[in-house]
Amino acid sequence: MIRVLLADDHAVMRECLLHILMEAQSFVITGQAADGASTLALVRCTPADVLVLDLTMPAGGGIALIERIRAIRPQLRVLVLSMHTEPHVMERAFKAGAAGYLTKECAGADLVDAIRKVAQGELYAGLGAAERQPRRLASLTRPRPHEALTSREREVLQHLAAGESSRRIADALDLTPQTISTHKKNILEKLALANDAALVRYALRHGFDCEPDKH
Structure with a gap:
C-alpha cells in the first residue's frame, strides 16, 4: 500500500481525492491538511510515501512550501495538484523539489497513475509539453x-x-x-x-x- 498525505484548502476537493484513491484500493490516506502551516506539521509527524499538494493554500502555501517540505522530509515525494496550467509554474515546482505535477483538470485515473509513478521514484508531468521533453524535465530535477x-x-x-x-x-x-x-x-x-x-x-x-x- 502507498501511504498518501492530502493537502488542499478545499474540503470538497480533499473528499473527492479521498474517494478516488480509496476506489483504487492500493492507497492508504495517513493524513490531511488544509493550509501551509498544517501541511508542515503533518509532514513532520506523519509517515507517508507521497504528498498530494495544492499550491494555492493560505498560511504559507506556494512554491516555497515545497522546499520547506523537502527540508523536513527529503524522502517524501511531492506530487503537485494545481489549478495552474502555465508551464513556468510547473518548472518552478520541479526546481523546488516536486516529483510530479498535475493540473486539477486531470482525470482520476491520471492522479492514480501519477501517485504510483512518483512513489516508485519516477518523475511525472501532466502537461503535454513537459511529457514531450523528458530531458528538459530531468534537468529541472537535478539533485541540489x-x-x-x-x-x-x-x-x-x-x-x-x-x-x-x-x-x-x-x-x-x-x-x-x-x-x-x-x-x-x-x-x-x-x-x-x-x-x-x-x-x-x-x-x-x-x-x-x-x-x-x-x-
Whole structure:
C-alpha cells in the first residue's frame, strides 16, 4: 500500500481525492491538511510515501512550501495538484523539489497513475509539453547540494538557520560542541560555501528555517 498525505484548502476537493484513491484500493490516506502551516506539521509527524499538494493554500502555501517540505522530509515525494496550467509554474515546482505535477483538470485515473509513478521514484508531468521533453524535465530535477547531507547534518543546518549557537545546538541534539563544529565544517564543504553567513543564507533560501524537531 502507498501511504498518501492530502493537502488542499478545499474540503470538497480533499473528499473527492479521498474517494478516488480509496476506489483504487492500493492507497492508504495517513493524513490531511488544509493550509501551509498544517501541511508542515503533518509532514513532520506523519509517515507517508507521497504528498498530494495544492499550491494555492493560505498560511504559507506556494512554491516555497515545497522546499520547506523537502527540508523536513527529503524522502517524501511531492506530487503537485494545481489549478495552474502555465508551464513556468510547473518548472518552478520541479526546481523546488516536486516529483510530479498535475493540473486539477486531470482525470482520476491520471492522479492514480501519477501517485504510483512518483512513489516508485519516477518523475511525472501532466502537461503535454513537459511529457514531450523528458530531458528538459530531468534537468529541472537535478539533485541540489543539500540533498547530499546526512540526516544529522540536515538537523544541524536547520538549527543554524534558526539562529542557534553551536552550544545550544549541541545541547538540543545531545552532542558536544566539537561534534557540531565538525558537522558544520562538513556542511560547508558539501555545499561549497565559504563561511557561516553564507551557510545561513543558503539554509533560509532552501526552506531550512522551519522550527527544528524537538528531542
